[in-house]
Amino acid sequence: MYGRKVxxxxxxxxxxxxxxxxxxxxxxxxxEENVIYFKSPTEIKTLSEIEKKKIxxxxxxxxxxxxxxxxxxKFIVTDFKNEINVVYTGVIPNxxxxxxxxxxxxxxxxxxxxxxxxxxxxxxxxxxxxxVKAALEEK
Amino acid sequence: MASLIGSYSxxxxxxxxxxxxxxxxxxxxxxxxxxxxVVSISFLQxxxxxxxxxxxxxxxxxxxxxxxxxxxxxxxSKPIFYKISGxxxxxxxxxxxxxxxxxxxxxxxxxxxxxxPKQYRILTLLFQQVIIIGFFIFxxxxxxxxxxxxxxxxxxxxxxxxLQDPALAIHPxxxxxxxxxxxxxxxxxxxxxSLDYVSKEWAKHIKQWVLVSWIFxxxxxxxxxxxxxxxxxxxxxxxxxxxxxxxLMPWLALTxxxxxxxxxxxxxxxxxxxxxxxxxxxxxxxxGTFLVRSGILNSVHTFANDPERGxxxxxxxxxxxxxxxxxxxxxxxxxxxxxxxxxxxxxxxxILINNLFMMYFLxxxxxxxxxxxxxxxxxxxxxxxxxxxxxxLLIPFLIPFLIVMAxxxxxxxxxxxxxxxxxxxxxxxxxxxxxxxxIKKFNMNYLMNTILITSAFYLFFITxxxxxxxxxxxxxxxxxxxxxxxxxxxxxxxxIFSTEIITNLKIGETHKSKNxxxxxxxxxxxxxxxxxxxxxxxxxxxxxxxxxFLRPELRVYNQPNIVTSEADIKTDLFMDKFITMNLVQNQxxxxxxxxxxxxxxxxxLxxxxxSCGGLISxxxxxxxD
Numbered sequence: 001m002y003g004r005k006v007x008x009x010x011x012x013x014x015x016x017x018x019x020x021x022x023x024x025x026x027x028x029x030x031x032e033e034n035v036i037y038f039k040s041p042t043e044i045k046t047l048s049e050i051e052k053k054k055i056x057x058x059x060x061x062x063x064x065x066x067x068x069x070x071x072x073x074k075f076i077v078t079d080f081k082n083e084i085n086v087v088y089t090g091v092i093p094n095x096x097x098x099x100x101x102x103x104x105x106x107x108x109x110x111x112x113x114x115x116x117x118x119x120x121x122x123x124x125x126x127x128x129x130x131x132v133k134a135a136l137e138e139k
Numbered sequence: 140m141a142s143l144i145g146s147y148s149x150x151x152x153x154x155x156x157x158x159x160x161x162x163x164x165x166x167x168x169x170x171x172x173x174x175x176x177v178v179s180i181s182f183l184q185x186x187x188x189x190x191x192x193x194x195x196x197x198x199x200x201x202x203x204x205x206x207x208x209x210x211x212x213x214x215x216s217k218p219i220f221y222k223i224s225g226x227x228x229x230x231x232x233x234x235x236x237x238x239x240x241x242x243x244x245x246x247x248x249x250x251x252x253x254x255x256p257k258q259y260r261i262l263t264l265l266f267q268q269v270i271i272i273g274f275f276i277f278x279x280x281x282x283x284x285x286x287x288x289x290x291x292x293x294x295x296x297x298x299x300x301x302l303q304d305p306a307l308a309i310h311p312x313x314x315x316x317x318x319x320x321x322x323x324x325x326x327x328x329x330x331x332x333s334l335d336y337v338s339k340e341w342a343k344h345i346k347q348w349v350l351v352s353w354i355f356x357x358x359x360x361x362x363x364x365x366x367x368x369x370x371x372x373x374x375x376x377x378x379x380x381x382x383x384x385x386x387l388m389p390w391l392a393l394t395x396x397x398x399x400x401x402x403x404x405x406x407x408x409x410x411x412x413x414x415x416x417x418x419x420x421x422x423x424x425x426x427g428t429f430l431v432r433s434g435i436l437n438s439v440h441t442f443a444n445d446p447e448r449g450x451x452x453x454x455x456x457x458x459x460x461x462x463x464x465x466x467x468x469x470x471x472x473x474x475x476x477x478x479x480x481x482x483x484x485x486x487x488x489x490i491l492i493n494n495l496f497m498m499y500f501l502x503x504x505x506x507x508x509x510x511x512x513x514x515x516x517x518x519x520x521x522x523x524x525x526x527x528x529x530x531x532l533l534i535p536f537l538i539p540f541l542i543v544m545a546x547x548x549x550x551x552x553x554x555x556x557x558x559x560x561x562x563x564x565x566x567x568x569x570x571x572x573x574x575x576x577x578i579k580k581f582n583m584n585y586l587m588n589t590i591l592i593t594s595a596f597y598l599f600f601i602t603x604x605x606x607x608x609x610x611x612x613x614x615x616x617x618x619x620x621x622x623x624x625x626x627x628x629x630x631x632x633x634x635i636f637s638t639e640i641i642t643n644l645k646i647g648e649t650h651k652s653k654n655x656x657x658x659x660x661x662x663x664x665x666x667x668x669x670x671x672x673x674x675x676x677x678x679x680x681x682x683x684x685x686x687x688f689l690r691p692e693l694r695v696y697n698q699p700n701i702v703t704s705e706a707d708i709k710t711d712l713f714m715d716k717f718i719t720m721n722l723v724q725n726q727x728x729x730x731x732x733x734x735x736x737x738x739x740x741x742x743x744l745x746x747x748x749x750s751c752g753g754l755i756s757x758x759x760x761x762x763x764d
Binding site: 019023026027030031034035036037038056066068069070071073089090091092093094095096 | 703719
């Protein structure tokens with residue numbers, strides 16, 4: 001009926017299509033699992049449920065809120081509307097200061113308490129994460 | 140004064156473009172040979188851009204703060220080296236460098252393509268001029284490096300201290316040679332398509348340009364990575380940061396192109412694919428520029444967020460894509476059918492298979508980089524995509540990729556068989572046993588690791604064998620593939636065996652853990668022209684009584700007033716020992732991070748090997764001609 005070449009080409013195109021669909025599916029699936037959402041303290045207060053997923057929070061480090069011990073670092077992140085307590089163990093970037101912007105990655109314990117696993121480095125004192133800027137502008 | 144000359148040179152350079160276009164269009168119709176006028180004006184344009192660039196460098200060197208760019212990014216107390224490198228350490232200057240590379244490459248192209256058809260040379264020049272004009276207008280209109288400020292400030296704002304570093308001083312020029320070098324591939328692909336000149340001769344000629352861009356891009360990425368490793372203080376070499384991704388994407392496209400051009404040169408198939416890749420590479424470079432410069436993505440490289448700049452690049456990018464699509468659909472004629480001429484077991488089919496993998500890697504990186512932007516536009520949710528995403532999607536596919544990479548070069552063109560190739564299986568078994576042994580010995584019982592290490596070892600042994608068997612027959616390919624296997628192995632072992640200790644110490648305190656003791660002896664102070672430093676003295680006592688002395692620094696730069704920490708790294712053949720310290724505001728504690736990173740040096744060396752392979756291929760070509 002059809003020539004060998006036509007069949008072969010049909011097969012080839014089919015193969016490419018299947019691979020394409022599979023890989024797109026795979027990519028989107030793992031995107032869903034691996035993205036990290038960014039929340040401001042105000043958004044966290046209004047969360048309906050606390051998920052076990054890793055998130056990022058951002059805002060300003062509240063003045064005279066940094067408390068430092070041998071093992072851990074405690075501070076308060078504020079967006080001037082709401083606040084959240086953060087506990088952190090690990091590397092502290094140089095530009096981490098009171099009254100400056102901060103982005104922390106970790107897990108929510110409840111609506112007032114955040115366990116950070118990483119404080120993100122910033123490279124410039126004037127630089128403010130856009131998320132923080134937006135969160136601050138909303139107030 | 141230098142500023143003024145630089146500024147005028149820019150306008151003169153732009154004028155050259157119009158003369159070039161005028162004369163080349165005439166030349167296209169009238170004469171048989173390439174008009175001398177066209178070539179000389181092209182060189183004149185290069186001359187003007189060089190003058191303009193020198194003008195900016197001189198303004199930086201003499202700290203001429205009447206120039207806005209100098210004022211914003213320099214300071215009179217900076218060492219001369221960083222005054223010069225500050226020229227391209229900012230948005231305006233780096234764009235001028237971009238323009239310089241664009242004009243440099245077209246001039247080199249005109250010199251090197253004398254045996255090519257006249258019309259092809261002229262059309263390449265014309266397409267390149269379209270890009271050059273676009274960047275001239277972009278530079279002059281939205282980001283002129285020679286803006287004048289009055290009254291003249293007495294002191295500049297200074298360069299971001301983390302950019303004051305030797306690796307980062309040469310990183311942009313090297314990277315740009317690769318990034319922007321791909322423009323010549325783009326232009327000549329368009330020209331070849333318009334003239335129906337996509338042929339074996341064209342492939343042979345364009346291969347050199349692909350190699351040049353590829354070598355520089357590889358080295359540029361390497362330099363950036365080394366810098367991130369020691370300067371950002373996290374001890375990693377790749378963060379899947381959007382900016383790293385946008386340099387990886389053209390690299391993937393360029394590497395794919397490099398392999399396809401070989402197929403085209405030998406077999407005259409895959410013509411459309413080669414052309415598409417040539418266009419894609421430069422488009423991805425442009426995309427990278429757009430994403431980084433528009434401030435949509437945030438990272439170290441975001442110099443300034445100016446929507447106008449983003450809009451301009453976006454508009455320009457779309458015009459270029461539209462132009463290339465137009466030429467592709469109306470001028471391009473396919474010369475062969477893939478299905479007719481491909482036998483499943485041959486060199487070209489293995490290259491094609493790995494092409495598909497490369498495209499998959501490329502799309503993963505592309506989606507991971509751009510998805511957050513789309514999501515924010517669509518739903519105003521702010522997200523970030525981290526390393527787990529890339530690890531999960533890329534690592535499994537590296538396994539077949541590595542195996543095909545090992546077997547492919549062993550096959551013949553057109554049609555091959557596996558007779559007399561039993562050693563391929565023997566090596567596979569050896570690699571498997573070796574990796575099982577390693578995994579068992581160190582108790583890292585992951586199936587994925589075992590298979591991945593197996594495939595990396597497989598490529599490693601097969602390429603290693605070739606160094607002894609057929610010496611210089613295809614040394615360049617073998618060296619690059621060997622380098623790649625070494626890279627994957629080093630990264631794997633680095634990931635598996637890295638250890639770190641993070642602790643907070645006061646001066647005089649000691650941190651003890653299972654087999655190591657870290658003693659914080661004391662601090663010293665040091666004063667330099669542009670910063671004051673606190674140097675920590677650390678003694679590391681290992682369980683076998685070996686002692687190491689590490690001296691990390693904390694630098695407080697005076698202009699701008701920023702604190703940076705300089706890691707102290709002890710490197711030997713097997714591992715890096717890496718220590719950083721940070722001071723937290725108003726506290727006595729120092730935040731210490733001590734890391735042991737095995738095989739770091741091999742990661743850098745293997746990338747150097749990979750690009751050496753490219754270099755040998757390039758030189759061999761020249762030697763044969």
